[in-house]
Amino acid sequence: MKLNTKFPVSEMQKLGELVGKDESIRYALASDLTLDRRFGQSFIAVTDKRIVVLDHAESPRTFDLEKIKEIRIDELFGSSRLVAVGHDGDGERSLIYYTRACVPEFAVLCRVVNEQIRKQESELPEEDDPAYCARCGAPLPERGSNCPLCVPRLKVFFRLLELAKPYRTRLLLPDRHDVPDHRGQYGTALPHQDDRRRRHRP
Numbered sequence: 001m002k003l004n005t006k007f008p009v010s011e012m013q014k015l016g017e018l019v020g021k022d023e024s025i026r027y028a029l030a031s032d033l034t035l036d037r038r039f040g041q042s043f044i045a046v047t048d049k050r051i052v053v054l055d056h057a058e059s060p061r062t063f064d065l066e067k068i069k070e071i072r073i074d075e076l077f078g079s080s081r082l083v084a085v086g087h088d089g090d091g092e093r094s095l096i097y098y099t100r101a102c103v104p105e106f107a108v109l110c111r112v113v114n115e116q117i118r119k120q121e122s123e124l125p126e127e128d129d130p131a132y133c134a135r136c137g138a139p140l141p142e143r144g145s146n147c148p149l150c151v152p153r154l155k156v157f158f159r160l161l162e163l164a165k166p167y168r169t170r171l172l173l174p175d176r177h178d179v180p181d182h183r184g185q186y187g188t189a190l191p192h193q194d195d196r197r198r199r200h201r202p
C-alpha cells in the first residue's frame with residue numbers, strides 16, 4: 001500500500017513552507033472530504049516531527065508529534081475522522097475527515113503513525129492485498145485484514161454452536177416423552193449421567 005499520495009502543486013507549496021529542510025515527509029494521504037466535511041479534498045502529511053493537514057480553504061494546521069500520545073479513528077455517521085489525542089488528557093483534536101472509500105488507507109495511516117509515535121518499526125501492507133471484502137464488498141479496516149462485518153457473523157455462528165452443545169444429545173435423541181425410562185415409565189427424564197447420580201443418592 002502506498003501512503004505517498006502526490007499532492008496538488010498548491011498544497012505542495014504550502015507544505016514546503018512549513019516543513020524544514022531537515023524534515024522528511026514519511027506519509028502523505030488525500031482524503032475525499034474537506035475539513036468542513038463537504039465532498040472535496042483535504043490532505044494529511046506526516047513528517048518525522050509533525051502532522052500537517054491541508055485544505056484549500058483553510059490555512060495549514062500542524063500538530064507536533066511530541067505532543068501527541070496517539071491518533072485514533074472516530075467513526076461518525078456517514079464518515080470517519082482521525083483524531084489526535086494529547087498527553088495527560090490534553091484533549092483531542094480533529095485531524096481530517098474521510099468517507100468509507102478511504103477507510104483502508106486511513107486505517108493503515110493511523111497504525112503506522114502510532115507506531116512512529118511509539119518509535120516502533122512499521123510495515124505497510126502489500127499493494128495487492130484486497131481493500132474490500134470479497135464476500136460482502138465492505139471496505140476492510142486494513143488491506144488484507146478480516147472483514148469486520150463477516151467475522152462477527154461467523155463468530156456468532158460458532159457461539160451458537162457452542163451454546164447448542166449441551167442440547168445436542170437431546171436434539172439427536174427422540175423426545176423424552178416417547179422413550180420409557182428404566183422403570184418402563186413414560187414422561188420422566190432420560191437416564192443421562194446426572195440423573196443416574198441423583199437416583200443413587202439416599
Ligand SMILES: [Zn+2]
Binds near residue numbers: 133135147148149151
Ligand atoms: Zn464482508
